[in-house]
Amino acid sequence: MPIYESVMQEKPPIVLDIGTAYTKLGFTAEASPRKIMPTEVVLTTTGIRKRLFDYDTTEELHDQLVDFLQTIFFKHLLVSPKERKFVVVENVFGPTVLRETLARVLFLHFDVSSVLFVPVHLIALSTLAVPTAVVVDIGYSETSVMPVYSGVQIMSAFKDQSYGGSAIHAEIRRQLLEAGIKDDLLTESVLEDIKVRTCFVTTFERSQARIKDQAPPTPPPGVDYIVSDHDAVIHVPGTLRETVYEIMFEPSNERDSLPHLILRSILDCTLDMRRALVESVLLVGGGSMVQGLQSRLRDEMQHLLAEDSFYANRFHGQLQFKFFNPIGKQNFTAWLGGALCGATDLIQTRSLAKETYLKSEHVPDWSNLCDNRPTGS
Ligand SMILES: Nc1ncnc2c1ncn2[C@@H]1O[C@H](COP(=O)(O)OP(=O)(O)OP(=O)(O)O)[C@@H](O)[C@H]1O
Ligand SMILES: [Mg+2]
Incomplete structure (x- = not known):
């Protein structure tokens, strides 16, 4: 039987991109994730909501992953993970304990049939x-x-x-506290909302004018942001809207x-x-x-x-920077790559199968010499 026929007859593999802030989840060969959800877990033992990657011991991480994946399978995807194939988008330099614990949870707790780990940059x-x-x-x-x-x-x-989303949130918080806004209004979700709705990256000319000129350029208009939970209004100054992203461009030695x-x-x-x-x-x-x-x-x-x-002195010739237009939205480009990859025969040939995993309970890693010796040595 041709390989694509066997792929088509199986249950579609699940694709997971578990980011620090948001998890993208869905099935292979689909154009977008079924859901993008905060990477937070409600612990079944205590009912406390916390970030998935806030943990002290590996066992704590293990238990949190079990609760987290349980929610994904039985609340969002509505499928049983048993005997299913998985594609997991991972950071190549991410902590080994994460992938090892994730593999342990998937294979030993949820009894999945195989996991294909794909590196985020390459797959995007x-x-x-x-x-x-x-x-x-x-x-x-x-x-x-x-x-x-x-x-x-x-x-x-x-x-x-x-510098990523969290550093921008810290900068917005700093500027708003300086402007006299009360700390209890500035929750993570308010900071994120202010960032996404009101802030932008200013032009090179305006940033240069701000650094060099005595008189900075006229700031864009400020915005009133309503915090409905507290019945309060935060005035977001134009300067804040324009300057928070400058932490990504600050010159330094x-x-x-x-x-x-x-x-x-x-x-x-x-x-x-x-x-x-x-x-x-x-x-x-x-x-x-x-x-x-x-x-x-x-x-x-x-x-x-x-x-x-x-x-x-190091780059030679006339060079012009060019950018690709991403397919879909950038926040799930890597997930999309995983979904495409999972629809090819790579999922058959490159995945870590349950039987292989159970022999050593170890996930082969590119950085581990023991996993990369030529056979026989
Ligand atoms: N339209 C937007 N404008 C600005 N920022 C945005 C927008 N949409 C999402 N973000 C920000 O992108 C960040 C989340 O991006 P992404 O989902 O790639 O992170 P992640 O994968 O969870 O994190 P990491 O890759 O560091 O583990 C959040 O800080 C969010 O506020
Ligand atoms: Mg990510």
């Missing part, structure tokens, strides 16, 4: 069906940059920094702002890869959906190439 790029790009994932806890060349991740050029991160990552690749990478940048992750980010990044990086001697 697969949605475009192109082999080469610098993939920038702006999530909640961090921003990471991974160049992919001819379908291979350049691990040595991986870069990450702590370490060259760790977002434009520098991307440029340094490309520089860590060999000379012949650089032009192709400059001309193919892909922004993914919910944080990249903010207005104005792409054009600001392009202008900043183009400016650095021309004006910063560190880069001018």
